[in-house]
Amino acid sequence: MAVGRDAARHAGALYRKTLPWLRHPVRGVEAEAEHLLEIEREGKSAETPVIAILGIILFLLPIVALILGLAFAAYYLAG
Numbered sequence: 001m002a003v004g005r006d007a008a009r010h011a012g013a014l015y016r017k018t019l020p021w022l023r024h025p026v027r028g029v030e031a032e033a034e035h036l037l038e039i040e041r042e043g044k045s046a047e048t049p050v051i052a053i054l055g056i057i058l059f060l061l062p063i064v065a066l067i068l069g070l071a072f073a074a075y076y077l078a079g
Helices: 002-018 020-042 050-076
Strands: none
Touching: 020 050
């Protein structure tokens, strides 16, 4: 078990050293998402309802896409 943990830690260190430029855009998106969440929690901005509705849509969109994909796959395989 320790060998796998050590290998994972070593690989993580290698990726942090080799690919820092890949993480930079992700950190920017994360910071913006945290900022929007703070605005939504305060509720003082006019954009609060839009942020909440957009969050719900972005949460439900992959679920709906997965269900539709499974339904179409079942239809295709059945007929």
